[in-house]
Amino acid sequence: MKDYFTGSDKYVATDELALAVNASITLERPLLIKGEPGTGKTMLAEEVAKSLGKSLIKWHVKSTTKAQQGLYEYDAVSRLRDSQLGDARVEDINNYIRRGVLWDAFVADKKPVLLIDEVDKADIEFPNDLLLELDKMEFYVYETKKNIIAKERPIVIITSNNEKDLPDAFLRRCFFHYIRFPDEETMKSIIEVHFPKIKQKLVDAALKSFFEVRDVAGIKKKPSTSELLDWIKLLLAEDISPEVLRQKDTNNALPPLYGALLKNEADVHMFERLAFIARRDNNSI
Numbered sequence: 001m002k003d004y005f006t007g008s009d010k011y012v013a014t015d016e017l018a019l020a021v022n023a024s025i026t027l028e029r030p031l032l033i034k035g036e037p038g039t040g041k042t043m044l045a046e047e048v049a050k051s052l053g054k055s056l057i058k059w060h061v062k063s064t065t066k067a068q069q070g071l072y073e074y075d076a077v078s079r080l081r082d083s084q085l086g087d088a089r090v091e092d093i094n095n096y097i098r099r100g101v102l103w104d105a106f107v108a109d110k111k112p113v114l115l116i117d118e119v120d121k122a123d124i125e126f127p128n129d130l131l132l133e134l135d136k137m138e139f140y141v142y143e144t145k146k147n148i149i150a151k152e153r154p155i156v157i158i159t160s161n162n163e164k165d166l167p168d169a170f171l172r173r174c175f176f177h178y179i180r181f182p183d184e185e186t187m188k189s190i191i192e193v194h195f196p197k198i199k200q201k202l203v204d205a206a207l208k209s210f211f212e213v214r215d216v217a218g219i220k221k222k223p224s225t226s227e228l229l230d231w232i233k234l235l236l237a238e239d240i241s242p243e244v245l246r247q248k249d250t251n252n253a254l255p256p257l258y259g260a261l262l263k264n265e266a267d268v269h270m271f272e273r274l275a276f277i278a279r280r281d282n283n284s285i
Helices: 015-027 041-052 067-071 076-084 101-106 131-136 184-194 200-214 225-237 242-246 265-284
Strands: 031-034 056-060 072-074 097-099 113-117 138-141 146-149 155-160 175-178
Touching (some): 015 031, 015 155, 015 175, 041 113, 041 155, 056 101, 067 131, 101 113, 131 138, 200 242
Parallel strands (some): 031 155, 031 175
C-alpha cells in the first residue's frame, strides 16, 4: 500500500500541507516545516505516523544538541571506570556505544517517521553536520569500524519556528512548506475536531475575540492555535456565554480568562492602556 497522507480525525490538514507531505514521501526527501509556534508542526509528524500506521521516532533538539548525539555516543568514561574495577564488559566495546535516534530510525524493521523537532534551536553547524547522513542514510561508527545503513529511508519531518536562517546546503536537501496561520474557516474546522459538541455561537464569538487580540498592532506574542484551544476549553469549563465574549467593556479590554491567550506582561499592560484610552475618549464625548 502506497504511503499517502490526507489528514486525520484529529488533525485538519490543508490541501497544500497534505500535498507537501506526500511530495516529500515521493521524493524521499526530508520535509522541512516552518511556522510560528503553536501551529501544529510537531503534531503533524505524530498524525502522519498514525495515519500511515508507522512508528514515530522523535528527536527534540535543544540549544546544546549536537548532530553526533543523533548518531551515537561512545561512553569512554564508563569503560575506563569498568576497566579499573575489572569488569568483563570492557572486552566488548559495543557495551559502551549509546545508539542515537537516527541509528534507531535506520535499523527499524519497518519504515518509521522520524521527527527532528525545532531544528533552529541548535547552532548553525547542527544541520550542516547531518548533510551526509540525510543524503546517504548511513554513517560510520569509528569505534567498531562498522557502517550503519538504513534498511529503508525513514519519512523525515523537520520542524522550525523560523527563529533563525538555516544553511543553504541543508535547505537544498529538503522539501519545504510554510504553515500559514489558519484563517477563520480553517480554525472553525480545527475547533470542531477538538470540541465536536461545541455550539456555533460560542465558536463565532471566541474566534472574533481571538482574531481581534491577534490583530492588535504592537502585540509581542500573538496567541497561537494551541493557546486558542486551551482558551476554548476553559470557556467551556467555566460556562462562559457568547454574550459575555461579545460585550465591549471599556473598563477592561482583556477577554475573559486572558491568561490562556496572553503570555507576556507587556501585552497585558498594552491592553490595559487601550482600555484606559477608550474610557478617556468616552468621557470626553
